[in-house]
Amino acid sequence: MPELPEVETSRRGIEPYIQQQQIVEIVVRQPKLRWPVPELIQCCVGLPILSVSRRAKYLLLETQAGHIIIHLGMSGSLRIVQQGEPAAKHDHVDIVLANAKVLRLNDPRRFGCMLFSQLPLEQHPLLANLGPEPLSDAFSCEYLQAQAGKRSIAIKQFIMDNKVVVGVGNIYANEALFRTGIHPKRAANKVSQIRLVQLTAHIKQVLIEAIKQGGTSLKDFTNAEGKPGYFKQTLAVYGREGEACNNCGEQIKALRIGQRNTFYCPHCQR
DNA sequence: CGAGGGACCTGGTTGC
């Protein structure tokens, strides 16, 4: 479910309920996520959550003892529920807070994780080698041009590479390339300089629009209150194989790039 | 170093 807009939607949704709240209890029903939930996470109990931030698709809960690092994988979601609410299937972890609210992690496929790190975050192995945030000034057209020149992989895989830029998943990679008129299979180092400038802007634009609409709810993504996002209505190519291109009316095509489903308009994207 | 593919999981949909 989650690409960057969905993770940011979750962050904004949970922050008002958990920031500055003391952690009363951490209940781990299923520790077997992508990596085991560490026992050490229990050392946060009794401490307040000082901040709720995001790096790439990782959510970071800061405490005096270290950071809780949460990734939602493909199917994870976070909800705020009242203490005492019975757990449903795949509700793997509860962080119970002093205000009687519970931050509850649900993840059917268990590709997500909940970790704890006492290291400075920039030294954590999962965070140390990430590229710039797409919505930061560090993700500039000059930067993207410099990176693209070195790579021969398909432009779609290139912008989905977390070492290049974080937070661009399958949906928004497809959408940004459509907006820029670039064929997703074109080699990164064969995209013109002008189009890389446009692509930089379109990646930012599509992510900002999706955040404004609360993310894309495909199957079951919901925010902290259990409500869906509305960006699905805005998707121009993702999931629209066989339908008419909004721009030229030609049929949207699908192909596979790096084992991922890829959608594009053969007329508008070259 | 870069590129490619398997791996980790459950559940919904599709097709015989």
Place this chain on the structure above:
DNA sequence: TGCAACCAGGTCCCTC
């Protein structure tokens, strides 16, 4: 209706 095959918003890790 039943069951197997395939597919899904991610990304680490191994091999070549």
